[in-house]
Amino acid sequence: MATKDVKDFNGWFNRSYARLKERLSIYGKIDEDAFHDAYLAVRKQVMFSGGIGDWESYFFGCYRRILQSGARDGNRYYFPGDEYFVRLGETDDAEEPEKREEVLTGCDRLVRDIQNFLRRHFSYEDYRIFMLRFYETGSSFRTIARHMGEKISAVTQRAQAMMESVRANRKFIARRRLIMAGEAA
Numbered sequence: 343m344a345t346k347d348v349k350d351f352n353g354w355f356n357r358s359y360a361r362l363k364e365r366l367s368i369y370g371k372i373d374e375d376a377f378h379d380a381y382l383a384v385r386k387q388v389m390f391s392g393g394i395g396d397w398e399s400y401f402f403g404c405y406r407r408i409l410q411s412g413a414r415d416g417n418r419y420y421f422p423g424d425e426y427f428v429r430l431g432e433t434d435d436a437e438e439p440e441k442r443e444e445v446l447t448g449c450d451r452l453v454r455d456i457q458n459f460l461r462r463h464f465s466y467e468d469y470r471i472f473m474l475r476f477y478e479t480g481s482s483f484r485t486i487a488r489h490m491g492e493k494i495s496a497v498t499q500r501a502q503a504m505m506e507s508v509r510a511n512r513k514f515i516a517r518r519r520l521i522m523a524g525e526a527a
Contacts, residue, residue: 354397355385362377471497472501483501
């Protein structure tokens with residue numbers, strides 16, 4: 343039941359996206375982060391509670407609340423002047439990409455290449471599933487599926503397809519063997 347409600351809400355949001363932005367732009371520049379946080383807040387409410395009669399009004403309320411809390415939170419932090427960022431940029435440029443590459447171990451380079459492979463050969467959504475499960479948060483398939491509004495088996499199958507393609511890649515197999523043998527640095 344919650345999955346149907348979430349799909350209905352997502353459909354409504356897709357259809358209403360431009361109109362929502364247009365209505366909010368009347369009041370000034372739209373805060374993209376707050377806009378998307380409001381979407382996530384309403385989606386979460388639909389997923390777990392349901393019973394929202396007017397999604398648009400609820401969305402605007404969430405957006406306003408997020409903007410207000412963001413203004414409060416924004417005052418908590420110190421922001422350095424422009425000079426700090428100019429100097430920071432100079433130090434970043436001074437470090438050459440070759441030097442950064444030397445710091446990576448063979449295993450780090452293999453991980454980076456696997457991630458690039460997945461980005462090129464799979465959808466962004468599939469890539470995010472893989473990253474959330476195996477690299478970033480270690481989230482369970484159940485948690486990922488719940489947030490995506492999909493069945494656990496569908497998310498698991500997508501991750502397994504990616505894992506199988508990585509395992510079947512001969513270059514990755516050879517590099518892994520070299521790393522395991524201690525020949526690759």
